[in-house]
Amino acid sequence: MKIGILTSGGDCPGLNAVIRGSVLKGVISYDTEFVGFRNGWRGVVEEDIVPIVRHDVRGLAKQGGTILGSSRTNPFEGEGGGPEKIQEMLDRNGIDAIVAIGGEGTLTAARRLYDEGGIKVIGVPKTIDNDLAATDYSFGFDTAVQIATEAIDRLRTTADSHGRCMVLEVMGRHVGWIALHSGMAGGAHAILIPEQPQSIEQIAEWVESVRDRGRAPLVVVAEGFKFDDMAEAHSHKGLDAFNRPRLGGIAELIAPMIEERTGIESRATVLGHIQRGGEPTAFDRVLATRLGMAVVDAVHDGAWGSMVTLRGTDIETVSIADAVGTLNRVPQSRYDEAKILFG
Amino acid sequence: MKIGILTSGGDCPGLNAVIRGSVLKGVISYDTEFVGFRNGWRGVVEEDIVPIVRHDVRGLAKQGGTILGSSRTNPFEGEGGGPEKIQEMLDRNGIDAIVAIGGEGTLTAARRLYDEGGIKVIGVPKTIDNDLAATDYSFGFDTAVQIATEAIDRLRTTADSHGRCMVLEVMGRHVGWIALHSGMAGGAHAILIPEQPQSIEQIAEWVESVRDRGRAPLVVVAEGFKFDDMAEAHSHKGLDAFNRPRLGGIAELIAPMIEERTGIESRATVLGHIQRGGEPTAFDRVLATRLGMAVVDAVHDGAWGSMVTLRGTDIETVSIADAVGTLNRVPQSRYDEAKILFG
Amino acid sequence: MKIGILTSGGDCPGLNAVIRGSVLKGVISYDTEFVGFRNGWRGVVEEDIVPIVRHDVRGLAKQGGTILGSSRTNPFEGEGGGPEKIQEMLDRNGIDAIVAIGGEGTLTAARRLYDEGGIKVIGVPKTIDNDLAATDYSFGFDTAVQIATEAIDRLRTTADSHGRCMVLEVMGRHVGWIALHSGMAGGAHAILIPEQPQSIEQIAEWVESVRDRGRAPLVVVAEGFKFDDMAEAHSHKGLDAFNRPRLGGIAELIAPMIEERTGIESRATVLGHIQRGGEPTAFDRVLATRLGMAVVDAVHDGAWGSMVTLRGTDIETVSIADAVGTLNRVPQSRYDEAKILFG
Amino acid sequence: MKIGILTSGGDCPGLNAVIRGSVLKGVISYDTEFVGFRNGWRGVVEEDIVPIVRHDVRGLAKQGGTILGSSRTNPFEGEGGGPEKIQEMLDRNGIDAIVAIGGEGTLTAARRLYDEGGIKVIGVPKTIDNDLAATDYSFGFDTAVQIATEAIDRLRTTADSHGRCMVLEVMGRHVGWIALHSGMAGGAHAILIPEQPQSIEQIAEWVESVRDRGRAPLVVVAEGFKFDDMAEAHSHKGLDAFNRPRLGGIAELIAPMIEERTGIESRATVLGHIQRGGEPTAFDRVLATRLGMAVVDAVHDGAWGSMVTLRGTDIETVSIADAVGTLNRVPQSRYDEAKILFG
Known part of the structure; x- marks a missing residue:
């Protein structure tokens, strides 16, 4: 054989x-x-x-x-x-x-x-x-979650030192499992996944609630996350014209939107290929x-x-x-479970 | 409430x-x-x-x-x-x-x-x-397995440099899950667990087979492992008299037995409390x-x-x-699966 | 007191x-x-x-x-x-x-x-x-170098799997120490630092030489690196108009330039704030x-x-x-030492 | 050539x-x-x-x-x-x-x-x-110190959970650099090195002082550490007769001595070959x-x-x-510097 x-x-x-x-x-x-x-x-x-x-x-x-x-x-x-x-x-x-x-x-x-x-x-x-x-x-998957979690751990301390909001983009084009697990493990204050579109207003509300409790907000976003209304979709599309998708995309779009709405200095980090490689x-x-x-x-x-x-x-x-044929989406119950920790 | x-x-x-x-x-x-x-x-x-x-x-x-x-x-x-x-x-x-x-x-x-x-x-x-x-x-459990695996990774390179047999003792008083998983993840050449008593002759055979393939043998042993015959049991018991159980025990017993039988320089490492602590x-x-x-x-x-x-x-x-009441033992099928990699 | x-x-x-x-x-x-x-x-x-x-x-x-x-x-x-x-x-x-x-x-x-x-x-x-x-x-500094080195280790395996060129951007606005040390530690094939402007032609030559040896090229670039001629400077400046500096910048500029010149699929990763935080x-x-x-x-x-x-x-x-007043630049001798490993 | x-x-x-x-x-x-x-x-x-x-x-x-x-x-x-x-x-x-x-x-x-x-x-x-x-x-050396420091970090949390004294043995036959650096990095409460013999009374005093401040004591000892008086030397020698040096030695000798004198449950961990191997x-x-x-x-x-x-x-x-010919001992000034942190 x-x-x-x-x-x-x-x-x-x-x-x-x-x-x-x-x-x-x-x-x-x-x-x-x-x-x-x-x-x-x-x-x-x-x-x-x-x-x-x-x-x-x-x-x-x-x-x-x-x-x-x-x-x-x-x-x-x-x-x-x-x-x-x-x-x-x-x-x-x-x-x-x-x-x-x-x-x-x-x-x-x-x-x-x-x-x-x-x-x-x-x-x-x-x-x-x-x-x-x-x-x-x-x-x-477990390795990617571990790498993303270690990144969150590192971002957290520097966020706290500067009172900044950190937005970390992780992999997940169609499903948000890496964001969900690393966000829970790292103690994120908002987890944004493709299965659960949100408005920038909702995100800003979570971020402000965290700030009001005296903490530096940490947002984890899956690369495939999409806003739930047309305005953002349009603005997203607009940025694409400047070739943004090649630049990592969504985190770099969201961070300035958070800063604009909340006044909290916000920074994006795109983990990218680091999640795919190594031991x-x-x-x-x-x-x-x-x-x-x-x-x-x-x-x-x-x-x-x-x-x-x-x-x-x-x-x-x-x-x-x-x-095959059925996508393993994050079920509503798992998102609800994690959502307790938001804001 | x-x-x-x-x-x-x-x-x-x-x-x-x-x-x-x-x-x-x-x-x-x-x-x-x-x-x-x-x-x-x-x-x-x-x-x-x-x-x-x-x-x-x-x-x-x-x-x-x-x-x-x-x-x-x-x-x-x-x-x-x-x-x-x-x-x-x-x-x-x-x-x-x-x-x-x-x-x-x-x-x-x-x-x-x-x-x-x-x-x-x-x-x-x-x-x-x-x-x-x-x-x-x-x-x-996952953390303990990860720590044990990292230890195996480190021991492997030093074993290869010196052509030594390394015996790593990990936790597992009644069941061998940590040994089984870390041994599989780290590429151990023998995994010794409480559920599967072995003779020192069998262990020495695995070790020699590895040496004959030009590699440095790596043995992972759960703290609760026991030999399958009386002679070893007695010798084990004898050492207890000198207060050995407090010293980590089984790996430090096995390493010299391997060295004696195979002529391969053998060293024991007892991971101990490091497996229980930290992130x-x-x-x-x-x-x-x-x-x-x-x-x-x-x-x-x-x-x-x-x-x-x-x-x-x-x-x-x-x-x-x-x-409660039923121990989650490593089933025979899982040991057989891992055993393919022995020797 | x-x-x-x-x-x-x-x-x-x-x-x-x-x-x-x-x-x-x-x-x-x-x-x-x-x-x-x-x-x-x-x-x-x-x-x-x-x-x-x-x-x-x-x-x-x-x-x-x-x-x-x-x-x-x-x-x-x-x-x-x-x-x-x-x-x-x-x-x-x-x-x-x-x-x-x-x-x-x-x-x-x-x-x-x-x-x-x-x-x-x-x-x-x-x-x-x-x-x-x-x-x-x-x-x-040592922590930042360690984090960057671990990122290089991870990028290397994924670069090899896909035959891609990876460009990693690390910190270093005015001096290239983090790039120099992590590049040496990680085995980079080109290290680009502010003290040593290079042309895109030189960079492409290194990348192609690596590819010709059958390896996936890995480029480490300090955020403050600048090209040594006007054409690139202009193109760089042009992109700035679309707010690129906030997006990490130089790696995302260089990767497509390498791809364009060498035909090797190239990807940028910007480590960013992860280098500043954590243990x-x-x-x-x-x-x-x-x-x-x-x-x-x-x-x-x-x-x-x-x-x-x-x-x-x-x-x-x-x-x-x-x-104060004197910048601790990477001296020519240290760059020459590392340059042996380029290409 | x-x-x-x-x-x-x-x-x-x-x-x-x-x-x-x-x-x-x-x-x-x-x-x-x-x-x-x-x-x-x-x-x-x-x-x-x-x-x-x-x-x-x-x-x-x-x-x-x-x-x-x-x-x-x-x-x-x-x-x-x-x-x-x-x-x-x-x-x-x-x-x-x-x-x-x-x-x-x-x-x-x-x-x-x-x-x-x-x-x-x-x-x-x-x-x-x-x-x-x-x-x-x-x-x-830096790798060994890093590995030992990570072990201390892990031992600390488990020591705190149980209110135990942890004794970690690291390499250092003739000089105490690994113990000194990992002990400082990990926040040890006593660092025992070959250059600085101590009495068990002094060690017990440090340990008790830590306990009295409500913390779990952590002792780092280099393998070559020796007590400063004959009694302990004798007791040490006595244990050798039972082949202790092969078992890691000094930490496993010190831990029960600390427990006996202070009444604080004490545990030894011998890092051993893990310090020598791996990345x-x-x-x-x-x-x-x-x-x-x-x-x-x-x-x-x-x-x-x-x-x-x-x-x-x-x-x-x-x-x-x-x-060659001159041993690079830990100078008195460096030990005094670290000693501030003892007890």
């Missing part, structure tokens, strides 16, 4: 731990051979393949990034793309199955490759934003290792078209078809 | 976050008043009570330890102990309910106080070892905050004799009677 | 450790009394004074920020400003001497207060950028504590108009007049 | 950064070739030599340990030892010079090889204890990199028999003969 592994989409702490978990499990338990497709699906469609032996995964549990590289290539694109061409490439290289580590796009594509062409592929969910509904948590937390290393091991079992069980997930403390296998 | 909070038993990162979560939730949502019993049940039986206002919990989410102090006092002991005396004390101080944050002993005592005397008490499970079956994880991880801060908030809801729901727990990603309320 | 302490200017890890060092030294060795002026010189001119007793500084060595607050107020401004009014205020409050912890502006003002009005003031240099020539290192490193805690203790000795020696500094491993006292 | 590098003696964070600094500097500035002697002087006497190319040092600045391995072998021992045999080996392998990274023993041996046999060798001082007088600081701090990475680069300059200058050192912020070259 020879398995080809690929990592696709945005970087995420724990990718290397998944690769290591798979390779060790396969080599030791099943005498499986491994190759890697370089740079995600691009390595599949371009037949860019490297062998992976046990020695290659040494020390990888703690190493951020992915030794295989990543890209946003789609397996249905390009000359080598589509199920037929991919099956030919697999046959040519004696590869029996693909383990695809990636987000919703990758998992959907993997399922389509199986449905349309019988490609033997199994997925490992990767979403630093924690936006996949099929798994309680995905690896990388995974122990939690993520364990989760990623277990997922990596479990997917090899799933391969040997022939569970094609499925993916491995975390449920409670168990690793389970679910159909990709059932798993 | 006035709630009295206590923290009991060994220190655990996140205790202060629970207190903060409860006080903020109670003050803001229910206009509840709070007092603290100092040093666990001792504060109850000795009527050592301090008021807790909102300002007192400021910044506590990230602070290790417990502002209330702790002890191993039993509420049934002493002059002020027992349900009747405690109820009198509560009445005298206008306290309506007790929130007891503690381990199996505390939870059992809490339940007995409710069963035997109708004391209105609700528990929050605290076990850094993660040995309570009623909750997926308990706060403090909780973001994971533990969120969990502890949520438990602290939920227990106040449970108080207002009158769920006496119950405790709050984590199930998947949800905080639930369960009867203490159902929850 | 009663000493009034103030902290002035931008936040810096170690301010609280200086306060603690002074208060403990004064209370224990000299039986000195302490008060704090709130928010820097503003507390002096507005007579906003709080007592500081031993208990207030408990645990402060590790705490970021300043319990006294800070501001950019000038002691010569406002109704209570100027040497005469300040002396009256000191007399009115029985304060014998001022310990002023601040940067070049504060130290210069302190000296002027002494020269023009005989105000008994001694300075403690505070510059996170390490731009004061009179001291080998100033507290806070100081052990190095900074020791340095700040020693400076805080030494300044109390200097007060008791009557060394008015002087400041305490680090020279090698010794804390010394030097005249402020001799100490 | 071909340089052979070796790392000798106990592990120390920054060894790899020195190797990387040397190789990059040599390859880029001088077109130098490099080989490594494996496991310190053992690789020299056993002619165990590996090539080192630029690619081998990639990412090494942040990696603990030494890729060359280490040992405590003496270059005058063994069949291949002594200046004559070593010169033959160097000639045989076309090696022009040796860069020896090690402590006092290594540096002394290096000097003797040069003096007695004209071996072209230059030293880089390595002492995690900071016990070499010729350099302000040696790499690894160096940014400070140590910069220092190690600069020393590594400077030693290559010294080789090209033919400064045989010398070593590179840190003086203030400068890297200098000094004669080994002048540099």
Whole structure:
């Protein structure tokens, strides 16, 4: 048995731990051979393949990034793309199955490759934003929350020294889990997430209430947060014309709006790529290792078209078809829970 | 409504976050008043009570330890102990309910106080070892695993430089969760836990196999690990006579045994109290905050004799009677999963 | 003897450790009394004074920020400003001497207060950028370098995964010490500092050379870096019109310029206020504590108009007049040393 | 020109950064070739030599340990030892010079090889204890202090929760620098170092004084600390008979002595090998990199028999003969400075 592994989409702490978990499990338990497709699906469609032996995964549990590289290539694109061409490439290289580590796009594509062409592929969910509904948590999320929380801890003391309002922008394009968890952990006074549009008036009210209690306000905002009325949306759009989205965006928009409304000196910090890189937390290393091991079992069980997930403390296998399509949004109850701490 | 909070038993990162979560939730949502019993049940039986206002919990989410102090006092002991005396004390101080944050002993005592005397008490499970079956994880555990993992990361490089075998002892008197998770996260070559007695011959075999692959062996051992035969048990017992248990124990016993059998220079490190103190991880801060908030809801729901727990990603309320009594052991499947990585 | 302490200017890890060092030294060795002026010189001119007793500084060595607050107020401004009014205020409050912890502006003002009005003031240099020539290192600098280095470590893995060029902007308005040290520590492929203007062509050449060696380029840039020719200066200036300086600036300008010239996808990260806050490193805690203790000795020696500094491993006292006025620039030799690692 | 590098003696964070600094500097500035002697002087006497190319040092600045391995072998021992045999080996392998990274023993041996046999060798001082007088600081020391300080921070909260006295043993066989700096940074209430013997009565007095102020006492002790009278020496010696030195030693001796005298529950923690391993701090990475680069300059200058050192912020070259032989003890003034904080 020879398995080809690929990592696709945005970087995420724990990718290397998944690769290591798979390779060790396969080599030791099943005498499986491994190759890697370089740079995600691009390595599949371009037949860019490297062998992976046990020695290659040494020390990888703690190493951020992915030794295989990543890209946003789609397996249905390009000359080598589509199920037929991919099956030919697999046959040519004696590869029996693909383990695809990636987000919703990758998992959907993997399922389509199986449905349309019988490609033997199994997925490992990767979403630093924690936006996949099929798994309680995905690896990388805990690390991102920890990094964001440490940033909040640092911002807090400097906010207090100057009596400033600090606005920290964290990842979360469609869902606000990183903002919610880091905000709760760091003691934020307002948490702004895509699922819960707010008006600048409401935000200013929270900020002023904090100031009135003698504290320096700290606001955590997910990159995908949007205001709940047209005026702000327009003003946001206006700034886009000056190419703001490339500059990190929402925090740098909100901070001056808070300052204007409250008179409290306000500063924006955009964490950005720091959240995606570096050593995974122990939690993520364990989760990623277990997922990596479990997917090899799933391969040997022939569970094609499925993916491995975390449920409670168990690793389970679910159909990709059932798993993707639904965004794992922050439910109202979790936002209400956190909201107690606002203002 | 006035709630009295206590923290009991060994220190655990996140205790202060629970207190903060409860006080903020109670003050803001229910206009509840709070007092603290100092040093666990001792504060109850000795009527050592301090008021807790909102300002007192400021910044506590990230602070290790417990502002209330702790002890191993039993509420049934002493002059002020027992349900009747405690109820009198509560009445005298206008306290309506007790929130007891503690381990199996505390939870059992809490339940007995409710069963035997109708004391209105609700528990929050605290076990850094993660040995309570009623909750997926308990706060403090993730922090302990993270600290142990960082220690393994550090030991690994120095082990490699000298070609030594390193034996790291972590907490875990009855269950091996901290050893299992930190060992998986850190890439240990053997994980020794109370649930899985091993012979020194087996351990030496793993160590030699690692050495034969050109690596420096790393062994993680839970403090409660025991050998599986009499000879070692005896030798262990013998060393006890020289007061070894106070010296950390098992790692310092195993390291020279490994060295003797394999000829590989071996060194023991006992992490000890470092695992119990300091800042909780973001994971533990969120969990502890949520438990602290939920227990106040449970108080207002009158769920006496119950405790709050984590199930998947949800905080639930369960009867203490159902929850305690069963140790949350590392199941065979989880040990087998990790064992792939041994040797 | 009663000493009034103030902290002035931008936040810096170690301010609280200086306060603690002074208060403990004064209370224990000299039986000195302490008060704090709130928010820097503003507390002096507005007579906003709080007592500081031993208990207030408990645990402060590790705490970021300043319990006294800070501001950019000038002691010569406002109704209570100027040497005469300040002396009256000191007399009115029985304060014998001022310990002023601040940067070049504060130290210069302190000296002027002494020269023009005989105000008994001694300075403690505070510059996170390490731009004061009179001291080998100033507290806070080591912490900022450590934080920037950890950010580089994280960016590196994600850069490698995607084959991207990462541009990290760190503090350093007039001097490039933080960029130089964190760049060396993190293995940056180009370090851009105010002392060494470069052309975008040179930067692109370094970046391409790195790419050609198969690595993901990592550029560290100090916020005060400037291009060495007019074209870039103009383009930089043009962007300023859209209020860029408030958005972090230079990294977000350079990244797209690199991408345009090299075709390598490039991303900017601006560390910002995170560098100023949070726990100081052990190095900074020791340095700040020693400076805080030494300044109390200097007060008791009557060394008015002087400041305490680090020279090698010794804390010394030097005249402020001799100490300020010269910027501690990165010398050519140190840049040449680091430049070996570029490209 | 071909340089052979070796790392000798106990592990120390920054060894790899020195190797990387040397190789990059040599390859880029001088077109130098490099080989490594494996496991310190053992690789020299056993002619165990590996090539080192630029690619081998990639990412090494942040990696603990030494890729060359280490040992405590003496270059005058063994069949291949002594200046004559070593010169033959160097000639045989076309090696022009040796860069020896090690402590006092290594540096002394290096000097003797040069003096007695004209071996072209230059030293880089390595002492995690900071016990070499010729350099302000040696790499690894800052990392050890940081690790010890973080341990103190963690122990403090758990000490406070239980009202316990914590005794932390850190490295420092002959000098107390790690204890002094981490103790000052962490706010220890007593710092016990080899240079300053104390009686158990004095220690107990400090501990009781802390308790009387309502705090949990924290004692930091260097492994080489000794009591100042015979009684304790005897008791210490007695315990040795039960093989205590292998168990960490002094902290585990002192804790029960404190408990016996003061009645305060006391616990020992021995940090041990954790201080030697893992990622160096940014400070140590910069220092190690600069020393590594400077030693290559010294080789090209033919400064045989010398070593590179840190003086203030400068890297200098000094004669080994002048540099070794004097222990860098904690001076009385530095102990007095810290002592203010005791009790």
